Amino acid sequence: MDWRGVVADGVRAYGLSDAQRLELLALGRLDREPALLQMRLPLLLAGLACLLCGLGLIFAIAANWSGLARATQFGLLQAALGLGVLGVIVRPSLCLPLGLWSLLAIGGLLAFFGQTYQTGADTWQLFALWAGLALPLVLGLRSDVLWAGWSLVVMTAIALWVAAHAGHRWRAEADDVVVHLLGWLAALGVALALHGDWGRRAGCGVWARRTAACLAAGLVTATALAALFGREPTVQALLALLALGAAAWALARPDGFDLFNLSAVALGLNVVLVGGLARLLFNGPSGGAPFGRFLLLGLAAAGLLAATVGGVLRLARRPGSREGDDL
Structure with a gap:
């Protein structure tokens, strides 16, 4: 208000x-001005500045730095990473922005190696190495922002691993079911680790846990859509419905209620169900004009979304429910 x-x-x-x-x-x-704003605003601005500088460094690598020699490029990247880590040690009060800068510098350095020397590694291996090398930094600084960035890197590595082992294509055919299940289990393991007692002791906050959970739900939802709209629907769509339904049940319980993550999982369920209806209406032996089928699809999607929102709100107002990840 x-x-x-x-x-x-x-x-x-x-x-x-x-x-x-x-x-x-x-x-x-x-x-x-609020005291909390006065205390956090300079740190948040410094973090935003380091984020933009780190992204600029990575974008510069993507541009190949054609005007500089390889040794110069490598030296600049090493200096960027070294200065970031040294700054964290010398100025602990700036550990958040400098840690974020160091996290991005690690990625830029690995991108330089992958782009220059053509190691033959798949892209997912570079992201996995990025996550592994950045893990001591994130564990040492115990920052929610760094954990959120780290979870983004890890989830990207998992998604790229799934694509690489599915024939380097974003598909969901029947032969790829084991690959997708392993990817889902890995993503779920990361999300559960950050949500558990270990994650809290390691400094994971609300945004790191939300990032990991939403990306895991997004991976399952994307796989289900690929399974629905391929040449033939595959079992991954049904498995995704079961996985998202189980996650929604766990997040809706009073002792583990999480409004943010429950909303993300419920949205994934809506997308998969509407996608299945669209497949049934437009690829099955259904009759009628296309306009009528589009109208039916739109009404079904609107009704399903309204029912989902109403159900989530009732759960949020239920006596005994508490927001475990509340700010």
Whole structure:
């Protein structure tokens, strides 16, 4: 709620003076910036600056740095990583932005090797190596932001591993079911590790856990869509429904309720169910005009989404439910 707007409305309604308005603002501590904002804003701006600098470094590698020699490129990347790690040691108060810079610099250095020397490794191996090399840094700094970035790298490595072992194609054929199940189990293992007691002791916060859970749900949902819209529907679509349903059941329980992750999983369920209906309507032996089928699909999707939102809200308002990942 905009309390400043409430005070302004009250001033106009009751004809209060400027002195009374200022007194009201002071009573509500609205006459100054919030103390939490004053404490965190400089650190957040520094983190954003290091994020942009690290991404700029990676984008520069992607541009091949054609005007510089290989030794110069390698030296600059090594210097960037070394300065970031040294800065973390010398200035612990800036561990968040400098740690994020170091995490991105590791990726840039690996991208340089992969692009320059053509090691023959698949892309997923570079991301896996990136995650492995960055793990001591993330464990040492115990930052939610770094854990969120690390989980993004790990989940990318898992998704690329699945694609590499499915014939380097984003497909979901019947022969690839074991590969997809292993990828799902790996993604679920990462998400559960960050959600468990180990993750909390290691410094994982709410955003790291949410990032891992949402990416895992996204991987399962994407596989189900690929299974539905291939040449022939495959068993991965049914397995994805079962996996997402089990995750929704676990997240809806009062002792493990998580509104954010439950919403993400419920959205995945909606996407898979609507995708299955679309496959049935437009690829099956259904009759009728295409307009009618589109209308039916839209109404079914809207009704399913409304029912899902209503159910999630009822669970959130249920006595005994608590948001375990609340800020």
